Amino acid sequence: PNLAPHEVVILSPQIATLAPHLEAVFNREVAGEQQDNKAARLHLPLLVADRGIREVSLGAELLAAIIELIGSRCSVDAVLAVATHPLVLAHYGADEGTISIWQQCVERTKIRWGLDAARRRRGGLDCDDLPAHTWRLGLERMLLGAVMPDGAPEPVLGDVVPLRGVATADIQSLAPLVTIFGVLDELDRQAAESLPVAAWCDLLERTLGRLAGETSDDLAVPLAELDALRQAAATARGKSPATVPVPWHDLKTMLAARLAAPVGRQPLRTGVITATSLIPLRGVPFRVVCLAG
Secondary structure, eight states: OOOOGGGEEEEETTHHHHHHHHHHHSSSEEEEEEETTEEEEEEOOEEEOSOBHHHHOHHHHHHHHHHHHTTSOOOHHHHHHHHTOHHHHHHHTOOHHHHHHHHHHHHHTTOOSOSSSGGGGGGTOOOTTOOTTOHHHHHHHHHHHHHSOOOSOOOOGGGOOOOTTOOGGGHHHHHHHHHHHHHHHHHHHHTTSEEOHHHHHHHHHHHHHHHHOTTOGGGHHHHHHHHHHHHHHHHOSSSSGGGOOEEHHHHHHHHHHHHHSBSOOOOSOOSSEEEEEOSOOOSOOOSEEEEOO
């Protein structure tokens, strides 16, 4: 009886994974018991503690999406996760109508995975002359379809078949997607090399600036993380650690761990339902303790 929100705690070993589900359930009004023939409205406030940096910063979220994409199969979902990120859309002035055109053209050109035929090799397809369903071929088909009159589908420039039914006016909507592809393509080509940590950080910083705008205030958090990684490499012990070439996978692993790190523990006495990770807790001021496995 008389249970208050601040007397409830939710513990989970995977708080970052659970957070979206908790936020979908709590922080909204629900119908309570009938009072005077009316359903009482009950608000269940929730605070999720121990959130990773990428969960609380749009800039860090964008950087996380980029490092997950680079060196991967570059699926439709992975590329569009970067292209349709709020910071990228704002920088290029794209809206829901623009995204709709992208999605329609991607589906009609049947883009599936791979930036181009040559880089499908790392995904297990040992065939350099099979560009079908790649991003590069799909974008070429879109642009040719926009600038050439509709006709019978036949190869034209470079044996590329123009996509039919693309209006000339759609070029303005397709241009940002082509530019974003170019930025990601440039970074992805570097993923096959080994570079010093500082060089990788410089490349990622430039990529963030080109995708979200160099003056974006939302990039402060990811840029700070890149600076911290540079400093760690520069001050590491060993023989010239700052100049040691590092494979992309190693850099990606280190940076992903930093972006997943919690930004700091919230106080347990928050006045609302608190969700937190399973670290040792002593003297917790709760009447109800829930465990989400």
